[in-house]
Structure formats: C-alpha cells, structure tokens
Amino acid sequence: MLIVQKYGGSSVADSTKLFNVASRIANTVNEGNSVVVVVSAQGKTTDYLINLSKEINLDASKRELDMLLATGEQQSAALLTMTLEKLGINAISMNAYQAGIHSTNTFGNAKIKSINPGRILKELETRKVVVVAGFQGIDEIGNITTLGRGGSDTTAVALAAALKADRCDIYSDVDGIYTADPRVVTDAVKLDSISFDEMLELASMGAKVLNNRAVELAKKSNTVIMSASSFSDAMGTYVKDTEGLEDVNVKGVAGDKNIVVVTVLGVKANSMYIYKIFSLLARENISVDVIVQCTNNVGTVDVSFTVKRTDAKDAINIINENMNKIEATGLKVVENCAKVSAVGAGMVNNPGVAAGVFEALYENNINIYLVSTSEVKISAIIDESNLELAMNAIHKKFNMENLH
Amino acid sequence: MLIVQKYGGSSVADSTKLFNVASRIANTVNEGNSVVVVVSAQGKTTDYLINLSKEINLDASKRELDMLLATGEQQSAALLTMTLEKLGINAISMNAYQAGIHSTNTFGNAKIKSINPGRILKELETRKVVVVAGFQGIDEIGNITTLGRGGSDTTAVALAAALKADRCDIYSDVDGIYTADPRVVTDAVKLDSISFDEMLELASMGAKVLNNRAVELAKKSNTVIMSASSFSDAMGTYVKDTEGLEDVNVKGVAGDKNIVVVTVLGVKANSMYIYKIFSLLARENISVDVIVQCTNNVGTVDVSFTVKRTDAKDAINIINENMNKIEATGLKVVENCAKVSAVGAGMVNNPGVAAGVFEALYENNINIYLVSTSEVKISAIIDESNLELAMNAIHKKFNMENLH
Numbered sequence: 001m002l003i004v005q006k007y008g009g010s011s012v013a014d015s016t017k018l019f020n021v022a023s024r025i026a027n028t029v030n031e032g033n034s035v036v037v038v039v040s041a042q043g044k045t046t047d048y049l050i051n052l053s054k055e056i057n058l059d060a061s062k063r064e065l066d067m068l069l070a071t072g073e074q075q076s077a078a079l080l081t082m083t084l085e086k087l088g089i090n091a092i093s094m095n096a097y098q099a100g101i102h103s104t105n106t107f108g109n110a111k112i113k114s115i116n117p118g119r120i121l122k123e124l125e126t127r128k129v130v131v132v133a134g135f136q137g138i139d140e141i142g143n144i145t146t147l148g149r150g151g152s153d154t155t156a157v158a159l160a161a162a163l164k165a166d167r168c169d170i171y172s173d174v175d176g177i178y179t180a181d182p183r184v185v186t187d188a189v190k191l192d193s194i195s196f197d198e199m200l201e202l203a204s205m206g207a208k209v210l211n212n213r214a215v216e217l218a219k220k221s222n223t224v225i226m227s228a229s230s231f232s233d234a235m236g237t238y239v240k241d242t243e244g245l246e247d248v249n250v251k252g253v254a255g256d257k258n259i260v261v262v263t264v265l266g267v268k269a270n271s272m273y274i275y276k277i278f279s280l281l282a283r284e285n286i287s288v289d290v291i292v293q294c295t296n297n298v299g300t301v302d303v304s305f306t307v308k309r310t311d312a313k314d315a316i317n318i319i320n321e322n323m324n325k326i327e328a329t330g331l332k333v334v335e336n337c338a339k340v341s342a343v344g345a346g347m348v349n350n351p352g353v354a355a356g357v358f359e360a361l362y363e364n365n366i367n368i369y370l371v372s373t374s375e376v377k378i379s380a381i382i383d384e385s386n387l388e389l390a391m392n393a394i395h396k397k398f399n400m401e402n403l404h
Numbered sequence: 405m406l407i408v409q410k411y412g413g414s415s416v417a418d419s420t421k422l423f424n425v426a427s428r429i430a431n432t433v434n435e436g437n438s439v440v441v442v443v444s445a446q447g448k449t450t451d452y453l454i455n456l457s458k459e460i461n462l463d464a465s466k467r468e469l470d471m472l473l474a475t476g477e478q479q480s481a482a483l484l485t486m487t488l489e490k491l492g493i494n495a496i497s498m499n500a501y502q503a504g505i506h507s508t509n510t511f512g513n514a515k516i517k518s519i520n521p522g523r524i525l526k527e528l529e530t531r532k533v534v535v536v537a538g539f540q541g542i543d544e545i546g547n548i549t550t551l552g553r554g555g556s557d558t559t560a561v562a563l564a565a566a567l568k569a570d571r572c573d574i575y576s577d578v579d580g581i582y583t584a585d586p587r588v589v590t591d592a593v594k595l596d597s598i599s600f601d602e603m604l605e606l607a608s609m610g611a612k613v614l615n616n617r618a619v620e621l622a623k624k625s626n627t628v629i630m631s632a633s634s635f636s637d638a639m640g641t642y643v644k645d646t647e648g649l650e651d652v653n654v655k656g657v658a659g660d661k662n663i664v665v666v667t668v669l670g671v672k673a674n675s676m677y678i679y680k681i682f683s684l685l686a687r688e689n690i691s692v693d694v695i696v697q698c699t700n701n702v703g704t705v706d707v708s709f710t711v712k713r714t715d716a717k718d719a720i721n722i723i724n725e726n727m728n729k730i731e732a733t734g735l736k737v738v739e740n741c742a743k744v745s746a747v748g749a750g751m752v753n754n755p756g757v758a759a760g761v762f763e764a765l766y767e768n769n770i771n772i773y774l775v776s777t778s779e780v781k782i783s784a785i786i787d788e789s790n791l792e793l794a795m796n797a798i799h800k801k802f803n804m805e806n807l808h
Contacts, residue, residue, distance in 0.1 A: 015459045049479070053486055055419045060486035067497050068482035071475035075453070078472035082457055082464035093471050097501055098546050119546070142502050142523070 001166040002124070003028060006038040006134065006156035008172045011230035012076050013043035015083070021171075021230060022083040025129060029089055034124050036163060038134040038156040039080055041072025062107035066136070066146045070095070073133035073152070081131045091129040094119065096136040096144065101155065103137025103145045110137050110145035112154060112217075115162035132159065150211025157214045161221035168218065168225050169236075174209050175229035176237035177202065179252045179400040185391050187401040191251060193238040198251045201343045201377040215239065242345055250344040250353060250398040255387045259289070259337040260312035261369050263304040264319060266329030274303060276326055280318050286311045290339070290372045290381060300329070304370055306337070306381060334369055338387040341379040342394050353398075354378050360393040405570040406528075407432060410442040410538065410560035412576045415634035416480050417447035419487075425575075425634055426487040429533060433493055438528050440567065442538040442560040443484055445476025466511035470540070470550045474499070477537035477556070485535045495533040498523065500540040500548065505559065507541025507549045514541050514549035516558060516621075519566035536563065554615025561618045565625035572622065572629050573640070578613050579633035580641035581606065583656045583804040589796050591805040595655060596639070599646040602655045605747040605781040619643065646749055654748040654757060654802040659791045663693070663741040664716035665773050667708040668723060670733030678707060680730055684722050690715045694743070694776045694785060704733070708774055710741070710785060738773055742791040745783040746798050757802075758782050764801040770794050 005028065007021050028035050049068050053060050077093040084091035096103075100116030120130050134152025137145045147154050153170055160168035177199065180188040194202070196219035200212060209227050218225050218239065228236025267273045274293065281288055290306045307315045312335070319331055342357050357378050361368060366389065370381040382390055395401070409432065411425050432439050453472050457464050481497040488495035500507075504520030524534050538556025541549045551558050557574055564572035581603065584592040598606070600623035604616060613631050622629050622643065632640025671677045678697065685692055694710045711719045716739070723735055746761050761782050765772060770793065774785040786794055799805070 015456075018460060052419075052479075052483060056422060056483060057486040057490040059489075061489055064482045064485045064489070064497055067485075067499075068479055071478050074475050074478075075456075075472055078468045079456060079460060081468045081471075082461040085463070085465055085468070086461040093468055095471075095548075144499075 002034045002036070002163060003167050003169060004036045004038065004156050004160040004163065004165045005169045006152055006171060007040070007080075007230055008152065009040040009043055009045070009076075010173050011171055012039055012080060018080055018083040019087075022080065022087050022089070024230065025084060026087050026089050029129060034127075035129045036120060036124070036159055036165070037080065037129060037131045038152055038159060039073060039076045039131060040134050040152040041069075042076045042079070045072040045075070063143060066107045067144050069146050070133070070136040070144045073135050077131045077133040084129055084131070089129055090127060091131055092123050093131045093133070095133045097138050097142070099130075099132045099159070101132075101137045101158070103139055103147065105139035105143060105145060107143075107145055109148035110139070112137055112147065112158045115158055117159070117162050120159075120163065148213075150214065153211035153214035154217060157217045157221070157223055157225065160223045161217065165223070168223050170210060170214070170225055170227050171230035172209060172227070173229060173231060174227075175232055175234050176227050177209060177239070177252070179403055180254065180391055180395050184255060184388050185253065185395045187392070187395055189401055189403055191237050192235075192404050193240060193242075194251055195242040195345045195376075196239060197376045198343050198345055199239045201341065201374065202252050202254055210239065249403075250342050250356075250400065251403065252343045253391050253394045253400065254341050254343065255391050256339040256341075257384055257387060258309040259306045259339055259381065259384070260309055260315075261304055261306050261334040261337050261381055262312070262315055262319065263302055263332040263334075264326065264328045265302050265332060266298070266300045267303050268327055269299065269301050273326055273328075276322075277303060277319070278305075280322055281315060284314055284318055286315050286318075290370055290379065292370045292372060306339070306370070309335075336384045337369060337381050338384040339379050339381055340387060340390040340394065341377050342398065343377045345376050356397050357394055360397040361390055364389050364393050366390050366393075406438045406440070406567060407571050407573060408440045408442065408560050408564040408567065408569045409573045410556055410575060411444070411484075411634055412556065413444040413447050413449070413480075414577050415575055416443055416484060422484055422487040423491075426484065426491050426493070428634065429488060430491050430493050433533060439533045440524060440528070440563055440569070441484065441533060441535045442556055442563060443477060443480045443535060444538050444556040445473075446480045446483070449476040449479070467547060470511045471548050473550050474537070474540040474548045477539050481535045481537040488533055488535070493533055494531060495535055496527050497535045497537070499537045501542050501546070503534075503536045503563070505536075505541045505562070507543055507551065509543035509547060509549060511547075511549055513552040514543070516541055516551065516562045519562055521563070521566050524563075524567065552617075554618065557615035557618035558621060561621045561625070561627055561629065564627045565621065569627070572627050574614060574618070574629055574631050575634035576613060576631070577633060577635060578631070579636055579638050580631050581613060581643070581656070583807055584658065584795055584799050588659060588792050589657065589799045591796070591799055593805055593807055595641045596808050597642040597644060597646075598655055599749045599780075600643060601780045602747050602749050603643045605745065605778065606656050606658055614643065653807075654746050654760075654804065655807065656747045657795050657798045657804065658745050658747065659795050660743040660745075661788055661791060662713040663710045663743055663785065663788070664713055664719075665708055665710050665738040665741050665785055666716070666719055666723065667706055667736040667738075668730065668732045668734075669706050669736060670702070670704045671707055672731055673703065673705050677730055677732075680726070681707060681723070682709075684726055685711075685719060688718055688722055690719050690722075694774055694783065696774045696776060710743070710774070713739070740788045741773060741785050742788040743783050743785055744791060744794040744798065745781050746802065747781045749780050760801050761798055764797040765794055768793050768797050770797075
C-alpha cells in the first residue's frame with residue numbers, strides 16, 4: 001500500500017518524539033508499504049518565528065512572513081529524515097518546491113492548486129520514505145507561500161489525492177474522532193468511522209482533530225483519512241465516504257461556547273435590508289455563524305444571528321450606528337450563549353432526530369433561543385450554563401455510548 | 405551603480421543589528437544605487453542547527469544537513485527584508501532557488517556552477533532591494549546544497565559577477581585588510597587597496613576577513629571587492645586587480661600558529677617515494693601545508709612538510725608504520741612551530757624582499773626551519789614562541805606602518 005502519514009508539531013517536538021515517530025514510520029515501511037510523510041514545524045517553532053518578526057515589524061509583508069515561517073517545516077522534515085536514517089531507513093526530505101506543491105499566491109492563506117509529484121514518485125521507486133515539509137507551497141513564480149492554519153493536514157490530503165494513496169493517516173495527540181468531547185460527556189466513545197460530511201460538521205463545531213479544509217479536500221478527492229494518536233497504537237477513526245447514507249445515525253454531539261445572539265427587530269421583509277445588515281458586518285470582518293430569519297406578526301421580520309463573544313461589541317455598535325439605514329425598529333442581545341449540535345448523516349430526512357434533540361433539551365428544562373439545521377446537523381443555541389447538561393442529555397438520548 | 409553587499413552572521417545577529425544593517429542599505433539606496441544584499445544566518449543559528457542534528461544522528465546524510473542549515477540564511481534574509489520594509493524600503497527576499505544559484509551536488513561543500521539572475525534583475529527593475537540567502541545553492545535536480553565555510557562571501561562575489569555589479573561590499577566586524585594582525589603588531593595599518601593575489605596569500609595565512617574561494621572567484625571574474633565593517637562608517641579596503649604589478653610592495657605580514665614540522669630523512673632521490681609519502685597522508689585526510697625537499701650530502705633527499713598540530717600524531721604514525729615502503733632512514737619532528745609570511749605582489753622578482761625577511765629574523769636571533777616562496781609570498785617556519793617578535797620585525801623592516 002501507499003500510505004501518506006501526517007505528524008503534527010507536538011508529535012515531532014523534540015528528539016525523543018522524533019524517534020517515536022520515526023519508529024512508527026519504520027514499522028509501516030517494514031510491513032511492506034511505501035510511505036510519504038508530511039510534518040509540521042516542531043512544537044513552538046512557528047510561534048517563535050512569528051515573535052522574531054513582530055520584534056522587527058508588526059506590518060511585515062505576508063510574503064516575507066511566509067518565507068520565514070516555511071523554514072520551520074523544512075527544519076522538521078530534515079530532522080525527521082535524519083532520524084529515519086539513524087534507524088536504517090532510506091529517506092529524503094523535500095520542501096514545497098521539491099515536492100511540486102503549487103499554490104495560489106495568497107500569502108499566509110494560500111490554496112493548493114495542483115501537485116506535480118514527479119520527484120516524489122521517483123524517490124518512492126527507489127524505496128525511500130519521502131518526508132515533505134507541510135503547510136507550504138510555491139506560487140507561479142516560485143515564491144514560498146503558507147497554507148494557513150492546519151495547512152499541514154491539507155498538504156497531507158492533497159498529496160494522498162495526487163499520489164492516489166490508499167490512505168492518509170493524520171496523527172495528533174488525540175486518538176480519533178469521538179461522539180462528544182470526553183472531557184464533557186463521560187460516556188463519549190471513539191468512532192470506528194465517520195463520513196466526510198459528518199466530520200465537516202463536527203470539525204466546524206470545535207472538534208479540532210482534523211482541519212476542515214483538509215476534510216473538504218478529502219471529500220472532493222475521495223481520499224480515506226485515518227485520524228489517530230502518534231503516542232498510542234490504538235486504532236483511530238476512518239473518515240470516508242459512507243455507502244448507506246439513508247441509515248440515520250447520530251454520530252456525535254458537539255458544543256461551542258462564547259456565543260452571543262443578536263436579533264435585529266422589525267426589519268422590512270425585503271432582502272435588501274438583510275443584505276445591508278450582513279454587508280455591514282462583513283466590512284468590519286465580523287464572522288457570523290447561525291443566521292435565522294423569522295416573520296413576526298406585523299409584516300416585518302426579525303433577523304437573528306450569532307457572533308463570537310469577542311466580536312459582539314463591534315457587531316452591536318455597527319448595527320446601532322446604522323439603524324436608520326437598516327430601517328429596523330430595535331435590537332435584542334442575548335449574551336453568554338452556546339451552541340449544541342447533534343451530527344449524523346441522513347438526519348435531514350428523519351424528523352425523529354430533531355424531535356429527539358428537542359425532547360432531550362425539554363426534559364432538562366433547557367431553553368432554546370435559535371435552531372438551525374443542515375443536511376447532517378441540528379444545532380440549538382442555548383444558555384452557556386446549560387451546555388454540558390445538553391450535550392450529555394443528547395448523547396444519552398441517542399444511545400451514543402453504544403456507537404463505535 | 406549596482407552594488408552587492410554581504411553582511412555576515414554577527415552583523416545580523418539580533419533585531420538591533422538588523423536595523424543597523426538595514427539603515428546602511430537604506431543609505432546606499434537613497435544615494436541612488438541599486439542594491440543586492442547577501443546575508444549569512446544570524447549569529448549562532450548554524451551552530452544551533454548543527455547541534456540539533458547531532459542530537460539525533462552523528463552520521464546524518466549531508467543532503468539532509470544542507471536542507472536543515474539552509475533555513476538559517478532563509479530566515480535572516482526574510483527578517484532583514486522585514487526590517488527594510490519597516491524603514492520604508494521596498495525589498496524582497498530570495499533563497500537559492502529563487503535567486504537562480506545553481507551549484508554542484510557536493511553537499512556541504514558545493515561549488516557555484518552558474519547563476520541565472522532573471523528574477524533578481526526583474527525585481528531590481530521595480531526598484532526593490534533584493535535580499536539573497538547566502539551560503540546555499542540548488543543542484544541540477546533541485547536539492548538544496550550549502551557552499552561550505554565562508555560560503556556567503558562566495559555567493560556575494562558570484563552574484564556581483566553574474567549581475568556585472570560595480571562593486572561587491574563584504575561587511576564583517578573587521579573594518580578592512582591590515583598589514584598585520586593589530587593584536588600582534590601594534591604598528592599595523594589598514595590598507596586602502598590590495599591585489600587579489602596578495603589577498604589570497606594573506607587569507608590563506610589566517611587573515612580571516614575574506615573567504616579565499618570568494619577572492620579567487622573575484623579574481624577570475626575581475627570583481628572589485630570592498631572589505632569593511634558593518635559597525636563603522638570608516639572606509640574599508642578595496643581588493644582588486646592591480647595595474648603596476650612590477651612595483652614591489654610588501655603589503656602585509658601574517659602569522660599562523662600550531663604547526664609541526666615533520667622531516668623524512670634519507671629518502672631515495674626518486675619521485676616515486678615522495679609520491680608514496682604524500683599519498684599515504686592524503687589517504688588519511690591529513691592536510692599538508694609547506695613542503696620542502698633538500699638534497700643531503702649522501703645522494704638521498706630529506707623531505708620536510710608541515711601539518712597542523714592536531715594532525716601531527718596521525719601523520720607521524722603513518723610515516724613510521726610505512727618506513728619500509730618509503731625506504732627512508734629516519735624521521736625528525738619539530739613541534740611548536742609557526743609560520744610567518746610577508747606578502748606583496750611582485751616579490752618573486754625582487755631578491756631584496758627575501759633578504760629583508762631573513763635580515764629581520766637574523767637581527768632578532770630567530771632560527772628558521774623551513775622557507776617557502778610563491779609569486780607573492782615568502783614564508784618561514786620558526787619557533788612558535790618567536791612569532792610575535794618575527795611579525796613585528798618584518799613589519800618594521802619593510803616600513804609597513806607607512807602603507808595605506
């Protein structure tokens with residue numbers, strides 16, 4: 001098999017951890033597999049480099065910042081390769097240029113456009129492990145770019161897709177995908193597998209095991225991901241296309257704190273006003289999550305949305321300053337909210353799921369401010385103080401402790 | 405004018421020093437010049453990275469070591485560029501790949517084969533300062549190489565030659581080329597200019613201001629070097645082709661300690677035996693400096709050579725073990741020697757120079773073990789304890805305090 005393995009910064013933080021990772025790779029090689037490894041920068045290297053640049057210039061150009069940051073992954077790729085050599089494994093490190101990873105030139109947040117894996121394939125043919133510096137690409141004229149947060153996951157999946165790898169193993173300090181955060185829901189269990197769409201919803205809810213862009217890319221290229229811990233030999237969780245999408249299965253429950261609900265009251269029922277509200281917010285770079293529009297009983301609409309607590313003040317000020325433009329009649333704010341979500345493929349076609357979520361909340365006297373649904377998710381905005389109770393209640397209601 | 409400037413590791417060691425260097429560059433730009441800058445890694449970065457690799461694998465492949473080390477220069481290039489941006493100077497950093505620096509694939513000690521300055525010229529046209537990571541190249545298939553000790557000087561001179569720059573300024577913590585080490589010879593003066601050949605002899609004698617490979621390259625491409633301090637505004641020393649090679653001018657005196665003289669006695673006067681001696685030493689990777697062969701009065705020859713003190717034991721053992729092969733009659737060793745050299749163009753055609761050197765040594769009762777001469781240099785091997793005395797005596801004998 002051809003396997004791509006990705007190891008995060010905490011997995012390669014020092015020489016002891018490098019030897020741990022190298023011996024895992026050696027085992028995979030000795031089982032007869034071809035292996036391409038993607039590494040992040042060691043431990044706190046990226047933060048250290050960012051601080052160096054801040055000491056000099058808070059407004060340094062993003063091109064130069066990428067030039068600086070990309071060295072972190074190049075270093076860990078070289079060091080891991082030296083560790084493999086020490087274990088007698090033939091290996092070679094590659095930066096983005098050598099690995100043929102072509103990206104857009106959006107420095108600091110570039111997207112992979114294409115991969116030319118010629119050199120990698122050549123080295124694999126000579127039975128070498130290829131260790132690729134993650135998180136980086138080169139643009140059309142050879143500038144170094146970085147792929148933004150979680151970029152090494154994206155590198156790994158993109159390489160797996162380009163190489164038509166049998167699997168893309170993404171190692172971190174978490175041993176797989178759970179039905180809920182085990183620190184909150186004690187009954188939480190690790191899943192054997194989960195679909196791309198379910199994973200996307202869970203990841204966007206704060207289950208930070210896999211980067212969302214990487215999962216999206218895996219879905220698009222139908223690349224099987226396995227999420228596992230680099231510190232244990234336990235089986236991880238497969239993220240892949242599911243065959244039986246009709247089978248309803250609530251696969252997990254996730255919670256997201258620090259949410260504020262803002263409701264603009266009495267907006268005229270004309271989409272122009274809705275557009276105005278959200279373009280004002282966008283201009284100030286305020287991210288909005290849930291948006292709900294309700295028709296009230298006097299011919300106008302109430303528009304509710306959620307923002308992060310850190311953005312709430314700005315959002316409220318902007319709306320207040322523009323009440324005339326929006327022609328709204330009032331503003332209502334609910335602070336200290338949280339979002340609880342149940343995630344599972346096929347939910348949208350099964351009314352029983354929504355009912356189950358509401359039943360669990362009702363049985364525990366949990367008030368609901370907003371509800372939002374997608375193909376694979378149902379979310380409720382509730383008081384933050386009720387979040388743990390709600391997660392446990394939903395987990396129990398759908399017997400998730402019996403999942404795997 | 406188009407000027408290439410090179411700044412060493414101590415000149416860019418921290419953010420304060422980076423700002424010092426950046427403002428020097430800004431001045432050069434504001435005088436209307438186009439500037440290409442070559443930087444070394446910051447301060448002790450290279451040593452730090454070497455230690456990281458040694459922690460993991462003492463026998464790491466040189467390719468991987470180069471991949472690791474090259475990040476040091478890429479970092480300082482990016483940081484210096486950010487510093488220039490902070491001062492309002494348009495600038496862009498480049499690694500070897502982007503700067504088109506093609507080298508052999510002798511990892512750890514690669515030689516520059518050619519430079520394709522297309523991208524640099526393009527950026528210069530847009531009035532940008534181009535900051536190039538020194539010390540590195542890429543081989544034919546895109547592997548990163550490093551150029552060995554002093555490699556950044558070589559990068560600077562090679563770029564100056566490829567760009568047909570008007571001058572190549574090499575900045576360090578020393579403000580030019582002196583007639584002798586000022587710590588040894590208090591009368592030592594800084595030279596306004598020196599020829600390539602004189603500089604080559606001085607550099608090989610331990611005046612470590614300029615890397616010898618860089619000077620050789622400058623000579624070959626007739627590139628004018630200026631050696632100056634990045635910490636002062638004093639005029640430095642020009643290294644360039646001299647017009648009047650016939651003018652004898654002893655330009656400097658240099659000293660080299662830690663030398664051992666080995667003499668193989670009674671070798672048959674047949675070059676085969678000489679060959680055997682030095683091929684034995686070469687096989688053990690022992691560098692030999694001065695070699696002198698004298699005919700003795702019984703039809704055989706005595707072959708003397710000097711080695712570094714650290715290599716002496718190995719050299720003596722090898723010769724002793726192979727006395728039969730060499731068919732020599734004995735071995736003589738003089739420990740604790742030093743080499744004193746007077747350097748100046750046109751010396752070889754002027755017997756007065758050699759006479760002056762010997763006179764200075766004789767007047768001070770300094771015993772001479774070996775003498776060796778080149779086009780521009782006369783060296784004498786003496787007792788190490790006499791080195792300072794000898795350097796001062798020769799300096800005075802040729803009135804070097806009046807040079808400039």
